[in-house]
Amino acid sequence: MSAHAYKKKNPVWDWLTTVDHKKIGILYLASGAFFFLLGGLEAILLRVQLLYPEFDFVGAETFNQLLTMHGTTMIFLAAMPLIFGFMNAIVPLQIGARDVAFPFVNSLGFWLFTAGGILLNLGWFLGGAPDAGWTGYAPLSTTSPGNGVDFYVLGLQISGIGTLIGGINFLVTIINMRAPGMTFMRMPLFTWSSFITSGLILFAFPALTIGLALLMFDRLFGSQFFAAEAGGNPIIYEHLFWIFGHPEVYILVLPAFGMFSEIIATFARKRLFGYSAMVFATALIGFLGFMVWVHHMFTVGLGPIANSIFAVATMLIAVPTGVKIFNWLFTMWGGKVSFPTANLFAVGFIPSFVLGGMTGVMLSVPPADYQYHDSYFVVAHFHYVIVGGVVFGLFAGMYYWWPKIFGTVLNEFLGKLHFWLFFIGFHLTFFPMHFLGLMGMPRRVYTYLSGQSLDEANFAATMGAFLMGLATIIMVWNIIQTSVKGKKAGNDPWDGRTLEWAIASPAPEYNFAQTPLVRGLDAWWLEKRAGNKAMVAAEPLDDIHMPDSSILPLVLSLGLFIAALAAIYSNWIIAIGGLVITAAAMILRSVIDYHGYHIHKEDLPAEGREGK
Amino acid sequence: MKRWRNVWRFLPLLSVIALALTGCGNEQLTAMLPKGEGAEMQFNLMMLSLYIMIGVFVVVALIYTVVLVRFRRRGESDNEIPEQTEGNVVLEILWTVVPIILLLILAVPTVMTTFALDEGTEKVPEGATVIKVTAHQYWWEFEYPDLEVKTSQDLYIPTGERVYFELVSKDVTHSFWVPTLGGKMDTNTATTNKMWLNAQEPGTYYGKCAELCGPSHALMDFKVIAQEKEDFEAWAEKMKEAGSQAASDQAAQGEEIFANSCIGCHAVGSEGGNTGPNLTNFGDREKVAGILDHTDQNIKDWISNPSEFKPGNNMPAFGDQLNDEELDALVVYLQGLKVEE
Numbered sequence: 001m002s003a004h005a006y007k008k009k010n011p012v013w014d015w016l017t018t019v020d021h022k023k024i025g026i027l028y029l030a031s032g033a034f035f036f037l038l039g040g041l042e043a044i045l046l047r048v049q050l051l052y053p054e055f056d057f058v059g060a061e062t063f064n065q066l067l068t069m070h071g072t073t074m075i076f077l078a079a080m081p082l083i084f085g086f087m088n089a090i091v092p093l094q095i096g097a098r099d100v101a102f103p104f105v106n107s108l109g110f111w112l113f114t115a116g117g118i119l120l121n122l123g124w125f126l127g128g129a130p131d132a133g134w135t136g137y138a139p140l141s142t143t144s145p146g147n148g149v150d151f152y153v154l155g156l157q158i159s160g161i162g163t164l165i166g167g168i169n170f171l172v173t174i175i176n177m178r179a180p181g182m183t184f185m186r187m188p189l190f191t192w193s194s195f196i197t198s199g200l201i202l203f204a205f206p207a208l209t210i211g212l213a214l215l216m217f218d219r220l221f222g223s224q225f226f227a228a229e230a231g232g233n234p235i236i237y238e239h240l241f242w243i244f245g246h247p248e249v250y251i252l253v254l255p256a257f258g259m260f261s262e263i264i265a266t267f268a269r270k271r272l273f274g275y276s277a278m279v280f281a282t283a284l285i286g287f288l289g290f291m292v293w294v295h296h297m298f299t300v301g302l303g304p305i306a307n308s309i310f311a312v313a314t315m316l317i318a319v320p321t322g323v324k325i326f327n328w329l330f331t332m333w334g335g336k337v338s339f340p341t342a343n344l345f346a347v348g349f350i351p352s353f354v355l356g357g358m359t360g361v362m363l364s365v366p367p368a369d370y371q372y373h374d375s376y377f378v379v380a381h382f383h384y385v386i387v388g389g390v391v392f393g394l395f396a397g398m399y400y401w402w403p404k405i406f407g408t409v410l411n412e413f414l415g416k417l418h419f420w421l422f423f424i425g426f427h428l429t430f431f432p433m434h435f436l437g438l439m440g441m442p443r444r445v446y447t448y449l450s451g452q453s454l455d456e457a458n459f460a461a462t463m464g465a466f467l468m469g470l471a472t473i474i475m476v477w478n479i480i481q482t483s484v485k486g487k488k489a490g491n492d493p494w495d496g497r498t499l500e501w502a503i504a505s506p507a508p509e510y511n512f513a514q515t516p517l518v519r520g521l522d523a524w525w526l527e528k529r530a531g532n533k534a535m536v537a538a539e540p541l542d543d544i545h546m547p548d549s550s551i552l553p554l555v556l557s558l559g560l561f562i563a564a565l566a567a568i569y570s571n572w573i574i575a576i577g578g579l580v581i582t583a584a585a586m587i588l589r590s591v592i593d594y595h596g597y598h599i600h601k602e603d604l605p606a607e608g609r610e611g612k
Numbered sequence: 613m614k615r616w617r618n619v620w621r622f623l624p625l626l627s628v629i630a631l632a633l634t635g636c637g638n639e640q641l642t643a644m645l646p647k648g649e650g651a652e653m654q655f656n657l658m659m660l661s662l663y664i665m666i667g668v669f670v671v672v673a674l675i676y677t678v679v680l681v682r683f684r685r686r687g688e689s690d691n692e693i694p695e696q697t698e699g700n701v702v703l704e705i706l707w708t709v710v711p712i713i714l715l716l717i718l719a720v721p722t723v724m725t726t727f728a729l730d731e732g733t734e735k736v737p738e739g740a741t742v743i744k745v746t747a748h749q750y751w752w753e754f755e756y757p758d759l760e761v762k763t764s765q766d767l768y769i770p771t772g773e774r775v776y777f778e779l780v781s782k783d784v785t786h787s788f789w790v791p792t793l794g795g796k797m798d799t800n801t802a803t804t805n806k807m808w809l810n811a812q813e814p815g816t817y818y819g820k821c822a823e824l825c826g827p828s829h830a831l832m833d834f835k836v837i838a839q840e841k842e843d844f845e846a847w848a849e850k851m852k853e854a855g856s857q858a859a860s861d862q863a864a865q866g867e868e869i870f871a872n873s874c875i876g877c878h879a880v881g882s883e884g885g886n887t888g889p890n891l892t893n894f895g896d897r898e899k900v901a902g903i904l905d906h907t908d909q910n911i912k913d914w915i916s917n918p919s920e921f922k923p924g925n926n927m928p929a930f931g932d933q934l935n936d937e938e939l940d941a942l943v944v945y946l947q948g949l950k951v952e953e
Contacts, residue, residue, distance in 0.1 A: 059923060137823075234802060273697060300805075308726050370794070444824040
């Protein structure tokens with residue numbers, strides 16, 4: 001590794017001010033992991049309360065807060081940041097770039113997410129967390145007493161801005177910064193998925209922001225958008241929420257699909273089957289994802305015409321998704337498949353997600369949905385696709401890319417233990433829930449009455465949750481152990497196919513000493529099969545220009561955090577003060593000239609050689 | 613040994629299925645044993661979609677099993693690089709077109725049934741029973757405008773005909789669900805929804821609220837009491853005529869307490885307020901407040917402190933205002949409010 005001609009930094013200051021996509025990736029991954037554990041704890045508490053009928057472990061009000069925070073935390077504070085963490089850590093490496101298009105904005109996105117996440121959870125300490133469900137339907141959310149829902153409305157708006165600018169950043173990065181020779185149809189599938197996901201973010205998040213803003217106005221400023229007595233209509237909120245909410249679930253799952261495409265191909269030692277079809281299917285899923293939101297509202301009473309149109313549109317999404325499943329299977333067909341933990345999760349994902357997809361098609365039938373909707377059948381369905389799809393993807397990605405990010409390898413034995421316990425626990429928890437729903441158990445209920453035949457399945461579900469908890473503890477132990485004394489990794493521990501494996505583990509500060517020349521799909525695999533030890537360089541060795549780090553993203557986010565907290569308590573002076581801090585940070589960023597710094601070519605490895 | 617890994621994978625699944633399929637649920641609550649015309653139509657569509665999807669799953673599972681068994685890497689020393697197949701256009705077409713055909717098979721009956729379930733709701737057929745349902749936090753109000761009957765919690769309907777509902781909510785969005793008879797429909801604050809249910813045989817069916825509406829969302833149960841047409845009409849007549857009735861001195865004492873403390877919110881017959889449930893036939897009710905067994909002690913406990921049983925509900929506690937003797941009298945009065953034998 002080379003020495004750099006820049007001042008030694010205090011590590012705390014370094015991490016608070018970094019604009020390096022690799023460090024921001026680690027920040028996102030660490031925060032996302034923390035919130036995943038928090039959301040998991042909330043889930044365990046929910047399941048303990050549902051262990052027995054009419055059980056009295058947590059009361060009704062606390063249960064509603066737990067269920068709201070479990071969903072909100074898992075989706076917005078765990079899954080999304082973990083996805084952004086991987087996108088940050090890996091996408092620039094996969095396209096042969098040195099960073100994302102807008103490093104400052106990248107950091108800003110992370111700090112905004114952090115501010116929003118903290119604000120959301122402050123409710124626990126300040127009189128009650130939000131309790132109107134992660135969907136926050138009016139009029140329950142507008143009339144819910146106390147400040148709980150205010151934390152939801154403002155926390156999500158702030159972290160939502162972070163997500164939106166993150167999406168924009170990746171769109172520009174992928175369009176503008178691909179290495180020479182990397183056409184769109186030579187991009188790895190994870191990059192493609194990140195690209196399409198970023199497009200979804202761009203168009204979906206504004207709808208959420210509007211819905212939340214209207215909620216905020218009703219709660220904080222006395223407007224009546226959702227008050228029937230005043231001529232308002234809560235259904236508008238439902239539309240706005242789901243116009244965001246449905247694309248959101250594709251925002252969650254498409255990156256996971258991208259990860260699986262890389263992992264399955266790598267561990268089958270075979271290129272991805274049907275690359276063009278996979279790209280096209282991903283794009284189609286993303287596009288169709290905007291056309292189906294009313295399937296969350298079949299029972300709202302919009303009428304048979306609306307319900308039928310959206311039913312057919314929803315069924316259509318099954319087609320490209322099925323195409324992907326078959327292409328993954330046929331990638332492995334004829335291959336030489338090995339099963340390190342990353343591939344265990346990838347292979348375990350296939351039947352699990354297909355089950356979730358099956359119930360998705362069942363749910364797309366409005367008359368049947370009139371029974372399933374808001375029952376445990378839906379809870380079963382979405383956990384099958386989110387846990388079986390997104391969470392398995394995140395676990396797989398973690399085991400797969402850990403070496404590239406941290407330079408060590410996670411312990412295989414603990415990894416396999418994690419997989420099996422989690423897999424068994426997952427099915428044990430969520431499979432019975434299909435039947436609970438059909439047997440008449442609504443969702444979001446803090447208890448169920450005895451004598452309604454709901455006891456055994458609930459008990460089994462809770463046992464599964466304990467198993468998943470145990471599996472997670474083992475995973476955390478693996479992470480801690482590996483961080484303290486993990487086995488060092490080479491640059492290419494899995495005989496990988498894509499560019500990130502062509503450089504050292506962990507990647508050097510500048511990623512590529514010389515931008516690589518890409519000669520085809522699976523660029524690194526191509527070079528290796530041609531007998532080369534490194535990528536061909538696309539440019540001569542030269543000084544590398546790096547962006548300056550900055551404390552302003554943190555300050556900007558802090559200002560918004562202060563403003564939001566003050567607004568919740570109607571302290572308008574402090575609220576405006578917070579906005580002034582944010583504005584000041586924006587002005588400073590605009591007027592100060594940031595020249596960056598250079599890493600001199602003398603400090604880089606010898607010309608033409610990448611990595612070690 | 614390695615081949616059995618695939619079977620192992622399905623073992624937890626199978627054991628869970630065995631566990632969960634202990635019967636199809638409670639006969640009065642489960643959607644899997646339909647007792648209504650709508651629920652039957654819905655169950656048939658559920659089965660159609662399930663069978664189609666099981667067919668897809670079987671195909672996936674077969675390919676999956678072959679892949680895991682036949683194409684494993686045989687140990688660290690197996691270093692052969694497999695053929696890097698780009699793809700296969702015929703296969704891509706096959707697994708695009710076949711699912712589309714399967715979905716068409718599902719889509720046609722889906723759309724037909726969606727319209728069938730909406731039949732008659734805009735212009736209700738002549739002579740049909742129409743019921744206005746108003747959902748509250750946390751109870752259900754039922755009004756029969758043509759029969760001049762108002763009641764709550766226990767919903768009486770005639771069997772063998774489609775009964776039409778107009779659904780609305782007073783405070784937040786709730787959802788009206790009787791799984792054995794048919795699917796649910798949300799009760800909104802700003803619009804009125806319409807649906808029908810048709811109970812095929814007499815019986816008591818459980819109803820649930822199916823939209824998060826506050827802390828006691830889980831406790832908003834109601835009952836549907838389906839009766840033969842003549843019995844239902846007799847019930848409706850008696851309800852229309854019914855009013856306050858006190859058959860004993862203690863009941864009369866209770867009636868007086870009711871008039872002082874309760875009548876502002878609760879009506880008996882046509883006398884009284886409507887912020888709380890109508891109590892005309894309270895003595896006939898299946899449950900107290902929808903969830904408690906209908907015993908004297910439970911009635912007393914409920915009136916003394918409703919929030920203990922339904923957190924967040926709007927009925928104030930009367931435990932401080934009424935002493936034990938007054939509560940006993942009130943209970944006797946309330947238990948006497950019957951129209952059935």
